[in-house]
Every structure is written in C-alpha cells, then in structure tokens.
Amino acid sequence: AQTVTQSQPEMSVQEAETVTLSCTYDTSENNYYLFWYKQPPSRQMILVIRQEAYKQQNATENRFSVNFQKAAKSFSLKISDSQLGDTAMYFCAFYGGGSNYKLTFGKGTLLTVNP
Amino acid sequence: DVKVTQSSRYLVKRTGEKVFLECVQDMDHENMFWYRQDPGLGLRLIYFSYDVKMKEKGDIPEGYSVSREKKERFSLILESASTNQTSMYLCASISPGQGRYEQYFGPGTRLTVT
Numbered sequence: 001a002q003t004v005t006q007s008q009p010e011m012s013v014q015e016a017e018t019v020t021l022s023c024t025y026d027t028s029e030n031n032y033y034l035f036w037y038k039q040p041p042s043r044q045m046i047l048v049i050r051q052e053a054y055k056q057q058n059a060t061e062n063r064f065s066v067n068f069q070k071a072a073k074s075f076s077l078k079i080s081d082s083q084l085g086d087t088a089m090y091f092c093a094f095y096g097g098g099s100n101y102k103l104t105f106g107k108g109t110l111l112t113v114n115p
Numbered sequence: 116d117v118k119v120t121q122s123s124r125y126l127v128k129r130t131g132e133k134v135f136l137e138c139v140q141d142m143d144h145e146n147m148f149w150y151r152q153d154p155g156l157g158l159r160l161i162y163f164s165y166d167v168k169m170k171e172k173g174d175i176p177e178g179y180s181v182s183r184e185k186k187e188r189f190s191l192i193l194e195s196a197s198t199n200q201t202s203m204y205l206c207a208s209i210s211p212g213q214g215r216y217e218q219y220f221g222p223g224t225r226l227t228v229t
Contacts, residue, residue: 009155037220044221044223045205050215050217100146100171101146101165101209101216102148108157
C-alpha cells in the first residue's frame with residue numbers, strides 16, 4: 001500500500017519570501033501521479049499542481065513549483081513570493097494507477113503567511 | 116469549470132439520528148468519493164463509486180453507507196449518528212477519461228453530532 005508523509009504539521013513564512021513544503025511517499029509503482037492540493041480556511045480544496053512520474057521536468061504553475069526526486073521518493077512544493085492568500089492547509093496526494101482512481105493523501109501542512 | 120456541490124455547509128444532528136449528506140457534480144464524472152477530514156489525520160476515504168449503483172468501501176467505511184442512484188449524485192448515509200462521526204465531510208469526483216487523475220472537491224459539510 002502506498003503511504004504519503006508530510007513531516008511538517010505547521011509552517012509559517014513572511015510575505016514575499018519563499019517557503020518549501022516537504023512530502024515523501026512510498027510505492028513500488030513506476031508510473032504514478034503526484035498532486036499538491038490547497039485548502040484555504042473555510043474554503044474549497046483546489047488543485048495547485050500535478051506531476052507525472054514519467055516526466056523528468058519539474059512542474060511549475062506561476063509561483064508554485066515542485067522538486068520531484070523520483071529515486072528519493074520526494075515531492076516538495078516551493079512557493080515563491082508568498083502572499084497572504086497562500087495561507088491554507090496543503091495536502092500532498094498520490095495516485096498509483098488502478099481502476100479505482102483513489103488518491104492517498106498526506107496529513108497536511110498548515111501554512112501561515114505573515115504580513 | 117467542474118462544479119461539485121454539497122447539500123449543506125454546516126449540519127448539527129443528535130446521536131442516533133439518520134443523516135444524509137448529498138453531493139452533486141455537473142460534469143458527468145464516472146467516479147465519486149466521500150472522505151472525512153480530521154485534524155492531524157488528513158483525508159480518509161470512506162466510500163467511493165465508479166458507476167451508478169456501484170460502490171466500494173474505502174479505508175473507514177464502518178458506520179456509513181452510500182447510495183448512487185444517478186450518475187451526478189452520490190449520497191453518504193450515517194445510519195445512526197454517533198459523536199465520533201463529528202467531522203468535516205468532503206465529496207470529490209473525477210473523470211479518468213481525461214487522463215489527468217486529479218479529483219475535484221466540493222466545499223465540504225461540517226457535521227456536528229451532539
């Protein structure tokens with residue numbers, strides 16, 4: 001069974017600075033997908049970024065980028081130029097294939113951006 | 116844009132009541148999921164469905180059942196609510212045919228059982 005570990009329950013960063021959220025996972029699959037989701041306070045969970053394991057290039061979406069290290073089974077999220085609106089719970093998730101399309105989630109990291 | 120809606124944002128029920136949580140998606144997605152979210156535990160899968168009238172247990176199905184009579188609607192049922200079912204419940208859907216595999220979430224229902 002796959003497991004996803006987020007070792008930082010809480011983090012804080014000053015506005016305009018850069019922060020990195022960690023995620024590691026365990027799998028025997030070779031082809032899989034990784035995701036970072038964002039859940040702002042009292043608001044809907046939305047997808048931030050996704051990475052296909054067969055792609056060597058790290059995914060980037062504006063201020064959000066990942067550092068995907070397949071051999072190390074590591075998938076960290078870097079947020080550049082942090083904004084107050086980035087304050088949220090961030091979840092790392094894994095999809096390892098299979099017809100059930102289930103995601104395995106980490107326990108989340110609460111990120112607070114301070115003014 | 117995909118829209119996943121849930122019938123209530125906040126719900127307060129008494130112990131022993133039968134509770135229905137409704138989820139509707141408007142993008143003809145085949146697969147739908149119910150999770151509960153608790154602090155420090157992340158998201159845990161309760162049940163999922165891959166077609167009308169088809170369902171499978173997730174990781175924590177005890178005390179819950181589901182119903183999917185129409186493709187767009189997936190209901191979570193607490194047959195006899197208990198205080199340990201106080202939680203945030205999230206519904207999600209996916210269309211695997213798009214090849215992207217990310218799930219789309221509803222806004223959540225915060226259920227309190229007293």
